[in-house]
Amino acid sequence: MALRMWASSTANALRLSSATRPHFSPLSRCFSSVLDGLKYANSHEWVKHEGGVATVGITDHAQDHLGEVVFVDLPETGGSVTKASSFGAVESVKATSDINSPISGEIVEVNSKLTDTPGLINTSPYEDGWMIKVKPSNPSELDSLMGSKEYTKFCEEEDAAH
Amino acid sequence: MATRQVGHAALPLMNIVRMKGVPILRQLEMEECLLRTSSENWCIINDGTENPNIVMGISGKPAELVEISPVLEDRIPVIRRFTGGGTVIVDHGTIFVTFICNQKDVPKVQPYPRPIMSWSSLLYSKVFEGVADFKLRENDYVFGLRKFGGNAQSITKNRWIHHTSFLWDFETRNMSYLKHPKRTPEYRLARDHLDFICPMKDYISRSDFINKTIDAAGSQFSIESTEFEAIKPPSSLKFTPTSKLLTKQELEAAIYQTQPIEASVSSI
Numbered sequence: 063m064a065l066r067m068w069a070s071s072t073a074n075a076l077r078l079s080s081a082t083r084p085h086f087s088p089l090s091r092c093f094s095s096v097l098d099g100l101k102y103a104n105s106h107e108w109v110k111h112e113g114g115v116a117t118v119g120i121t122d123h124a125q126d127h128l129g130e131v132v133f134v135d136l137p138e139t140g141g142s143v144t145k146a147s148s149f150g151a152v153e154s155v156k157a158t159s160d161i162n163s164p165i166s167g168e169i170v171e172v173n174s175k176l177t178d179t180p181g182l183i184n185t186s187p188y189e190d191g192w193m194i195k196v197k198p199s200n201p202s203e204l205d206s207l208m209g210s211k212e213y214t215k216f217c218e219e220e221d222a223a224h
Numbered sequence: 225m226a227t228r229q230v231g232h233a234a235l236p237l238m239n240i241v242r243m244k245g246v247p248i249l250r251q252l253e254m255e256e257c258l259l260r261t262s263s264e265n266w267c268i269i270n271d272g273t274e275n276p277n278i279v280m281g282i283s284g285k286p287a288e289l290v291e292i293s294p295v296l297e298d299r300i301p302v303i304r305r306f307t308g309g310g311t312v313i314v315d316h317g318t319i320f321v322t323f324i325c326n327q328k329d330v331p332k333v334q335p336y337p338r339p340i341m342s343w344s345s346l347l348y349s350k351v352f353e354g355v356a357d358f359k360l361r362e363n364d365y366v367f368g369l370r371k372f373g374g375n376a377q378s379i380t381k382n383r384w385i386h387h388t389s390f391l392w393d394f395e396t397r398n399m400s401y402l403k404h405p406k407r408t409p410e411y412r413l414a415r416d417h418l419d420f421i422c423p424m425k426d427y428i429s430r431s432d433f434i435n436k437t438i439d440a441a442g443s444q445f446s447i448e449s450t451e452f453e454a455i456k457p458p459s460s461l462k463f464t465p466t467s468k469l470l471t472k473q474e475l476e477a478a479i480y481q482t483q484p485i486e487a488s489v490s491s492i
Contacts, residue, residue, distance in 0.1 A: 133282065133308075135282070148381070155308070156307075156337060156363055156377055157308045157337035157377035157379055158306065160379065160380045221334075224333070
């Protein structure tokens with residue numbers, strides 16, 4: 063089972079276009095994938111900053127712990143998000159879980175595919191399962207987020223504590 | 225966060241609110257407000273709500289879950305709550321128990337659905353010890369193979385809520401307002417509502433259940449009673465509840481979603 067999860071995570075990671083493909087390092091404990099080239103929040107969201115736009119989603123570690131996602135509640139384009147504040151929620155295993163923004167700014171695009179196919183968050187958290195795209199109002203906020211090595215360590219420590 | 229010294233360990237404080245017959249929508253609004261605006265731990269027990277109400281989870285679609293025509297005819301309120309999970313019909317026979325906790329006060333519980341449910345099932349296993357064959361089965365609270373409570377959760381950055389509507393008793397005829405949902409746990413084995421659920425009254429009295437629940441909470445928290453009327457959200461914080469009563473128009477619109485659209489053939 064763990065091997066199958068790891069394999070599907072690896073496949074997701076490798077499907078990223080070769081031009082921007084981040085390197086991939088599996089977590090030793092739970093086989094979740096963590097990608098280089100992304101920034102990570104301690105509430106388990108990732109952000110990819112390219113060409114003045116930041117794409118935001120939840121990490122493989124988060125989707126694995128949440129279980130099967132059956133519903134996604136997202137904001138509308140044109141609204142704003144604030145760093146560390148909730149902008150939406152996912153439903154899984156009888157629970158709604160807040161999704162927090164790792165960065166402040168204006169929402170320029172929302173992944174409408176998630177309305178009909180919320181499971182993309184499970185099968186492709188870093189690619190097809192992205193949630194919102196934001197025009198950052200303060201790009202320096204990215205500096206306080208974790209890189210892949212830090213985030214891998216953070217997840218290992220968090221899981222070990224429980 | 226106030227704590228009380230017990231033996232060597234300091235227990236975090238939990239406010240217990242006992243109430244009776246509070247309308248379920250009002251309760252849901254209060255719970256969400258406490259989850260979002262309070263920084264304290266809460267256990268809320270509402271011993272029954274008066275009129276029957278149908279309560280769906282956040283993503284519930286009335287057309288798939290509710291027999292809309294009889295619901296409209298009999299004016300049964302349909303509520304969409306702020307937490308996940310399925311659909312229940314609640315009334316005076318339902319006992320509602322809610323836990324709202326700071327993550328830091330239950331540090332061994334990871335803030336994800338399954339660990340929270342494991343925590344709550346351990347707490348309820350104390351309540352039902354020696355009473356019945358209680359289990360958490362596919363995320364449902366069951367006695368043997370029969371479900372007696374519907375639970376749901378909401379998880380925020382620093383806090384979470386786990387609430388359950390326990391079927392201490394139920395009106396058999398009210399179950400006919402609910403459709404057989406598309407997604408069901410495996411152990412249900414295609415049983416209809418009445419073969420699938422069972423009343424708690426066959427196993428435990430209302431007062432025993434409530435008292436044992438408070439005792440179980442008291443093993444992990446320092447308990448302090450609070451009056452329902454005394455709960456006031458901080459005026460500085462803006463809060464808009466997301467649980468809502470569906471309008472007649474919304475329910476009527478759902479009827480048309482379920483009816484096949486007949487193609488009109490125009491002869492030329």
